[in-house]
Structure formats: C-alpha cells, structure tokens
Amino acid sequence: MSVSKALIFEGVGCVEVLAGLVVNTFITAINLRDWWTSRKLKPYDKIMANLGFSRVFLLICFFLRIVNRISKLNVYSSPAQRCAFRTAQLLFDFASLWFAMWLCLLYFVKVTMFKNHFFVWVKLRIPQLVPPVVIITYVASFIFGFIYAFSVGETSDVMDGVNLPTNRSVYKELSYMIPLYFIGHVLPFICVSISTSLLIQTIGHHIRHVKANITGFKRPRLDAHLSAIRSAVLLEFMTISNLLATFIFHFDFYGYFEANVSVLFLVSYPLFHSLVIVTGNVKLKRVLWGIVDCVKGKLAIERCLISQHIESKRETNAQQK
Structure with a gap:
C-alpha cells in the first residue's frame, strides 16, 4: 500500500475514533449525571451507561494502536505488554457487544406482552437482574479476553503489521480464536438478530392490529412504531457489518482482503451504533438538542x-x- 493511501486510512480511522469517543462519552456522562442526581437509574439506562463506558475504553485502545502504528513506537513489544493490552482490548470489545445484546433483549422484553410465565417473571424482575448481568458480563469478558491474549503468541493483525507465515501457526491460532470469538462475537450477534426479528414482527403485528381496528376518519399516529423498525433494521445492518469486518480482520491470515477497510468498519461500529441509540432515546435526544x-x-x-x-x-x- 502506498504511503498516501495508508495515511488516508489512518486519518479517517482517527476521525472515527475521536467522534466515537465524543458520542459514547456523552451517553455515559448523561446517565452518570442522572445517577448522581437521583442516586438511581432505570435498568435500560444502566445497560446503556455500561455500553458507553466499555466503548469509550475500546476506542481508546483503537486510538493507541493507530498512533502506535503511525509513529512506529512499538510500545507493547514485550509478551507481557502485548498480553495486557490485548486483554484490555478484548475485555471492552466483548463487553460492548454483550451490552448491546442486553440492550436489544431488554427493549424487546419491555415492549412485548408475554403470556409465558417465565418471560413474565423475567420482565417483573429486570431491576434485580441487571446488576448481576453487568458484573457477569465484565467478568466473563475479562476471562475470555485473558485466555485468548495469554494463549496466543502472535495474530494476523494489520494494526500491528503481523502476518502468520506457516500453516502450523494458523491452526494454533484457530484452535483458540474460533471458540473465544464465537462467545464474544457470534453468540451476541445471534441473540441480537433473533430479538431484532421478533421485535420487528411484534411491532408489525401491532401496526396491523391498530389499522384493522381503526374507527372514524382520524388516522393513527404510527411514527414512533415505524421509527423503531427503522432503528432496529439499521442496528442489525451495522451488527452484521461489524461481524463480517471482525472475521476479515482476525481470520484473513494471508491478506486476501484489504484489511484496512475492515479496520475502518471496526472503528466506525462503536460510533454509528451509538449514534442510532442516541437518536432513538428520548432522554439523550432531548439533552442533545438542548446542547445544540x-x-x-x-x-x-x-x-x-x-x-x-x-x-x-x-x-x-x-x-x-
């Protein structure tokens, strides 16, 4: 790759990281302000605050790696430093994906009327379930991230300029990467996809029910329902793009794809996904327009x-x- 093209990729990546830091810091700060004022948060806001918090530190890790690559400092050249840095990055990477999944599941449970006793029980006990869910998410993300970072010596990583030269190294990488990335990336993606499809189906059924039972000449206001469907479809599209970019970034051992493009997708996901969440949240949108x-x-x-x-x-x- 030419120097000018590489600088363009690095510049766009830095802009995306800085914009993502602003958006996710805004999400975290507003929820922390509400907690400081009332000393309590709704379950949805607790998950959102942790989502913004994990993405802030994930983007900081991305920014440090981009700066490290541009300046060629090689600040984490020793195995211990590399293990610690990868553990931190995977901790916040896995945690952000799982918090996004919990946010989607929580919204689905919130807007859906269940007849099953188990789901009714879960819906009534969401405030008690959220704190242990947050703790378990961080602990599990740290454990899986540490196992991966400690077990794998080198990775095919364009941000570090590393390529695996032998098939033996590839098989060793895959034996650790596939199970851990299934838990960290694929499993949240499956849960988000299922809950999103069920949510769209539920909202669509409600829209048809409202239209079928309308009386008089006044048309029902369905803007909120259609906006929720658009947001759900957009979030699902970004989740799919992030999953594909993650696989290209981590599993394209011999450089068949342009890995720098996948880096831009990885860096842009915490930005645009959080932007959609802000535009779909009444409280955050009100504060944002107040600032504007x-x-x-x-x-x-x-x-x-x-x-x-x-x-x-x-x-x-x-x-x-």
Whole structure:
C-alpha cells in the first residue's frame, strides 16, 4: 500500500475514533449525571451507561494502536505488554457487544406482552437482574479476553503489521480464536438478530392490529412504531457489518482482503451504533438538542456582539471624519 493511501486510512480511522469517543462519552456522562442526581437509574439506562463506558475504553485502545502504528513506537513489544493490552482490548470489545445484546433483549422484553410465565417473571424482575448481568458480563469478558491474549503468541493483525507465515501457526491460532470469538462475537450477534426479528414482527403485528381496528376518519399516529423498525433494521445492518469486518480482520491470515477497510468498519461500529441509540432515546435526544440550542444561542449572541462592535466602530470613525 502506498504511503498516501495508508495515511488516508489512518486519518479517517482517527476521525472515527475521536467522534466515537465524543458520542459514547456523552451517553455515559448523561446517565452518570442522572445517577448522581437521583442516586438511581432505570435498568435500560444502566445497560446503556455500561455500553458507553466499555466503548469509550475500546476506542481508546483503537486510538493507541493507530498512533502506535503511525509513529512506529512499538510500545507493547514485550509478551507481557502485548498480553495486557490485548486483554484490555478484548475485555471492552466483548463487553460492548454483550451490552448491546442486553440492550436489544431488554427493549424487546419491555415492549412485548408475554403470556409465558417465565418471560413474565423475567420482565417483573429486570431491576434485580441487571446488576448481576453487568458484573457477569465484565467478568466473563475479562476471562475470555485473558485466555485468548495469554494463549496466543502472535495474530494476523494489520494494526500491528503481523502476518502468520506457516500453516502450523494458523491452526494454533484457530484452535483458540474460533471458540473465544464465537462467545464474544457470534453468540451476541445471534441473540441480537433473533430479538431484532421478533421485535420487528411484534411491532408489525401491532401496526396491523391498530389499522384493522381503526374507527372514524382520524388516522393513527404510527411514527414512533415505524421509527423503531427503522432503528432496529439499521442496528442489525451495522451488527452484521461489524461481524463480517471482525472475521476479515482476525481470520484473513494471508491478506486476501484489504484489511484496512475492515479496520475502518471496526472503528466506525462503536460510533454509528451509538449514534442510532442516541437518536432513538428520548432522554439523550432531548439533552442533545438542548446542547445544540444552547450552542446556537451563544453563537447568535457572539454574532450580535460582533456586529454591534463593528457598528459602533463605524460610527466612531464617521464622527472622527
């Protein structure tokens, strides 16, 4: 790859990482502010706060790796440093995917009316189930990340400039990578896909029920339902893209694909997935528009002050003449 092309990839990756840090820090900060104010959070907000928190540190890991590659510092060259860094990255990578899965499942359980006694029991006990779910997610992500980082010596990794030269190394990598990435990536993807399809089916059934039972000339307002379907489809598309990019990034041992493109997809996933969550959440969207209105107001005041200063300066110059 040419130097100019590599710099373009690195520059776009840095922009995506920085934008993702802003969005996920916003999600975490708003939920922490609410917790600090009321000393309690809804189960949905607890999962969302941990999702933003894990993605902030995942993006920091991505940023450090991009900077390390650009500057060629090789800051984690020793096996112990490499193991620690990979453990941290996989911890937040697996945790963010599992929190995204819990968020999808929680929303599905929240909007669906169940007749099964088990699902009714789960729905009633969601506030008690969320704290142990959060702890188990972090602990399991750390364990699986540490096992992978400790067991694997080298990986085919474009961000480290490493390629596996022998089939023996490939078989050794696969013996650890396939089970761990199934738990960390494929299993959350399966659960998200199932819950998303059931959620779309439930919302579609509700829309048909509302249209079939409408009386009078007033049309029902279905904007919220259609918006939820669009968000669910968009999130599922991004989840599929992230899974494919992950497999190309980690399992393309001999460079058959352009790995830098998969890096951009991996880095963009925490950004755009979180953006869709923000636009679909009433509380976050209200705070975001409040910030935008405040910035617009300050800019308008500054423009007014500047115009007044220019006008007064013109009047002073006119009087001097």
